[in-house]
Amino acid sequence: MTSEMKRTFVVVSHTHWDREWYQPFEAFRARLVAMMDRLLDLLDRDPGYRHFVLDGQTVPLDDYLDIRPDRRPDIERLVREGRLLIGPNYTLPDEFLIGAEAWIRNLMTGIRSARRYGQAMMVGYSPDAFGHIAHLPAILRGFGIDSALIWRGVGREATTSEFRWAAPDGSEVLAIHFPYGYGMMPVMPADRQALTNALGTVRKLLEPLATTRFVLVPNGTDHLPAHEGLSQVISMANEVLEDAEMVHGNYPMLVENIKRELGPRLSELPRLEGEFRDSSRSNVIAGVLSTRMWLKQRYHECEDLLARWAEPYAAWAHLLRAEDSPEKARSDQGLLRHAWKLLLQNGPHDSVTGCSVDEVYEDVGNRFTHCQQIAEAVLNEAQHYIAGMAAGPGGGIAVFNSENGPRTGFCTVRLPVQGGQLPLKLVDGAGREAPLQVIARGGYSPLDPRERVTAGFAARDVPGFGYKSYRVEYGEPEAAAPAAATAIENEFFRVQASPEDGTLTVEDKRTRLRRAVLAGLNRFVDSGERGDEYTYCPPQADRVIDRPDAAPAIRVTETGPARWTLEVRQVYSLPAGLTTDRKARSEERVDCEILSRVRLYPGVPRIDIETEVENRAQDHRLRVHFPSGVQTARSQAEQHFGVIERRIGLPPHDDTWFETPVATYPQKTFVDVSDGRRGLMLANRGLPEYEALEEADGTVTVALTLLRCVGWLSRQDLDTRRAHAGPGMYTPGAQMLGRWTFHYSLIPHEGGWQSCWPEAHRFARPLRAVRTSRGSGALPPEDALVQVEPPEAVLSALKPAEENDGIVLRVYNIAPGRLDARLRLHAPHGAVHLVDLNEESPHPAQTQDSTVHIPLRTNEIVTLKFEES
């Protein structure tokens, strides 16, 4: 073997920096400062210590320089020299729990930040994420990144440490798998014999998996400082290794070496498609999808508030203000960038997941609150500006639609009482009336002493990504229609509640298919949980409670004309916790109220449900079940840029697996089951965990997790996981005691998910309205900023461009087939360019009659930049 062909062990030194986890952020930052001080000293002192990878994220550098701003020149020098490698991510997120736009903003922020320090490491890096999302190769490719280092969730289908990983749109990256994790060799022994033994182990484990002569030896682990003396150990290793060499390298160097040696053979590497959630070779700790559920709900709310509301409407208001106030546009952009950073800081795989100590969630909660305050302030101002231009001199209200349209939906707005009269109806620019009902009274504005009411109304045909304005008419409301005892009805459905167990029966009045009645819906099913923040583990002797203790209280509380509400109030008597040996649920019971408000609206083919749970029990999992009545072997769930199909049930497994596999899976706004003729979609707001359960008759019931209550960060006594997944710390906050509210919606349909998915997006992002007391009438009574056709071309972002005054618009194809998308921006603009996800590498878009035409592959993501005119 010539030296050219020698086996080469590439030692990559790194640390894995969880910003908050078993200690809160500031405690870990004190350690970060010490680690960085020593690292900078080592890099300057020892030229043989060649490279250090700062965990593929830039936020630790910001955190360090907040404390040691004087070290910036040293950091910039080391980054420029390629000895300190930073980026491309801003934080290392939980891949499944953050949203599509957060993925893109995280890389945009990380790459920009790394470039400001010198340069970005352009290698995909997700060393510790709890499984990997299917669309990641496409996202990375969108930033010009063609490789990814990944670990958890890759199963036995990967027989080599390198393989081609393909996203649903066909994008591929070179995946380099850590077969034994990123912390395989945190410290290389300095003793000659111990080093010889360690190298022997590494060779035995890693060489059979290698596809080239280069073998990655990761040197570092969680919060570990750089290994001083490593350069001497590497010299010793080169004496010990007879037919091989060891070099101190980094990830870009490893990727380049592997690609160069493979050459055209790269295309012959095994090709693996889709997501990785297999627990045969590593923990994927899937329980984090339901730990501290409030985190997931607030995360969803904040990301939508930024990406679907504040950015698009701020962009529109800036276009309308035109040259009046460029400073205003820049300030809004600065505020929104700051809000995004706060949200991204809640995305790490120990933050939004819920698997940290309780103190961490005080910080996380504050970041959500601050993010929301900024986004609401920017949005509110932009919407009032637009509403003011659209309203006549008498004022009125404007309803805004964050989704494609035209869209019909329920909306609320606060209105004053006028001369003792209540708001009676809304009238649009064409004279059409929107039914209105007062849903709450009371509350005053500090500037206006009149009584306020909350009015609910049914807005019809609101333009997509636009608004519709109405004037308000006042009068004496008619007496409400008498309520039927236990049922509500609109043109699509009749819904009633069972007087025995509170479950719902839905009669679908549209369908021509037989068996149009679904029964037993919205059944709450509570079972024991002796697991931890990471992993679900039922008690050996579980006791499942799936009905209330006494007959539920059922009443119709609203009877239209804008909303009908059926209220089902029930009390579940749940075991207070576990027995002291943790093998069973306790005998002691606590009463937990579960209150569901089931809602119908005119023109909306959904059944929306708001459920409040008074959780007084510990160590349990509460789910809500929906029997679909259809037989199928697969579920379809929305993920970041498309829909993922998954087999129902568990994969074949044995007790060598790191964890017992689970059939709970992540989702974005919906999961669907259908037999092709008909089906049931279940939409949600920030409830990411579902399971499709096969019933004895072969039909499928969809279970949605509301609460998974545990008291420990990690435990060692689980039957469902082999070892600890973190420190065994007490976390009473993860019991989720208190009153919580959950939002989900049923969408019965014919055909498959393709027939109704826009309803899930509409449910997830309700219409918003603002009132304005006077207007200029400078804008038409209804308008839209963009037009996107067909609806399967889903708008993901509409935002001010990062580097100049252009407008950026991103769409993806949700459909399982090719699509020709047509887009039009209803505002003066200059040239239109196709750009990458980083808003760079422009080339001209194909435009005809002011409409941009884009062919889209399945799940393909395309970003357009409309230059300023």
Ligand SMILES: [Zn+2]
């Ligand atoms: Zn980690």
